[in-house]
Amino acid sequence: MTGIIEVRNLSKTFETDDGKVEALQNISLSIQAGDIYGIIGMSGAGKSTLVRCLNYLERPTSGTVEVEGQELGALSERQLREIRRDISMIFQHFNLLMQKNVIDNVCFPLVTGGMKKKEARKRAEELLEIVELSEKALAYPSQLSGGQKQRVAIARALAANPKILLCDEATSALDPRTTQSILRLLQDINKNYGITIVIITHEMSVVREICSHVAIIGEGHLVEQGRVSDIFAHPKTPEAKELILKGNRTDRRTLEDRQRELMKGKCCIRIVFSVNSSFEPVIANMVLRFGQPINILRADTKNVEGIARGEMILSLPDDREVQEKMKAYLAERGLAVEEVNGYVD
């Protein structure tokens, strides 16, 4: 099946003062309409270059890019500008007009596309509603948080009713919670408006979270591509394996959310044991002694002032009396016990 985006044998070489940089070599991709397509790779792999070739912000050195059946290289400047209105883009650093307020930023592509000012404002207000930012219409970008700025950028990107949305590290400047909310928004946009989304990222968690397909880029080459579920289950190449492993290790957000969920309404404690703590299997003994299960939410070692210390977050049984007894039991064995009720890092 021909995709909405067809990349064939694409190569891009940059001529720099220190010689040639082969940023992309012989990449072929097919992205189907309605996909959320992830492109992942390490820093410098060529992801940004690839995504910029998809709307010809960057001209490939060789190979072709076809969007909706039109080969971009064969288009005139004017036709290219025309088709770019179908391919929106959002960026890591948002790239909003800093001297224009939110609503004027969203109006920009509409007005330059020839829409009347009044009509454009009306449409922009609708868009701000979609990204839940109506109350900030008159604010300037400098008065917004990163997540809010990205929402404005998304509203602006949707303004011209694009068929494709390219996202270059759209969540990389955001904290985990904001990343989550932006990813949800992108997912909704994909579902509700059928917009094909291409997501460039170096975070595996982003791919796993919302992508249907993924291409792995390593040093300018296409290493592996396919359905996300397949690649996660059977990564074939070392690059894919590494990214998946790394993704798991640094997957703070999901961990954090899960911990928060488990802690809801529970009595949780944090215990810390240092090298001096007894080597008796404290937790196991405690469970045996009280005959009640406890839930280990997290176990970790941390380096505090050069000394390795173990740390655990435990969720205790609901019985208050047992809770107190358990705390006393742990304290007796030389462990620092502290009650916690939020996420602990």
Place this chain on the structure above:
Amino acid sequence: MWTSDLTLMMLEGVRDTLLMTLLSTLFGYLIGLPWGIVLAVTDKTGIRPNAVIYKALDVIANIMRSIPFLILLILVMPITRAIVGKTTGSAATVVPLTLAAAPFIGRMIESSIKEVDHGVVEAAQSMGADTFTIIWKVLLVEARTSILVGVTIAIGTILGYSAMAGVVGGGGLGDIAMRYGYYRYETVIMIVSVVLLVILVQIFQTLGMRLSAKLDKRK
């Protein structure tokens, strides 16, 4: 003795200086603004690189900027005569002032535009904006604050040059300072003229900075 005639002369001096300065700034921007835009746009990193056009404008700007103002003033006298009909007085000074200011203004515009974050330009390109739209609605808008600071600097500099034109009978406060202070040793008049020049520069500087700060939305 300070007479009312002298006061009148000083007031006329202020008026002439203001007229010369503001007219030259205006004409300077009429030439310098497009000049600077074309420089910024046709440079290697610009949105429409064009080595030939860039180099030509670049060289002309460099040549004109390296001619000392007093020499330029004399060099362009034929042009001045052709346009104004005479080579002395404030109206005549506007011509060399404009020619001296234009390349300098062009450079300031060029650098203001180049300060604009390339990402914003790229975003506009990705939305299908054409070159004209990008210049008009992105570059000039985003560079607004910096351009206004440039206007403030330009006015101050042109005001100083206008006083220099006094050496060859250019009119305005500089002319008064030259005629009375230098040729007739009337130190008081010279000092008053200079103080008035300082006050004028101060006023423009303060107004310009306030305005550009007020219009800056990046705070």
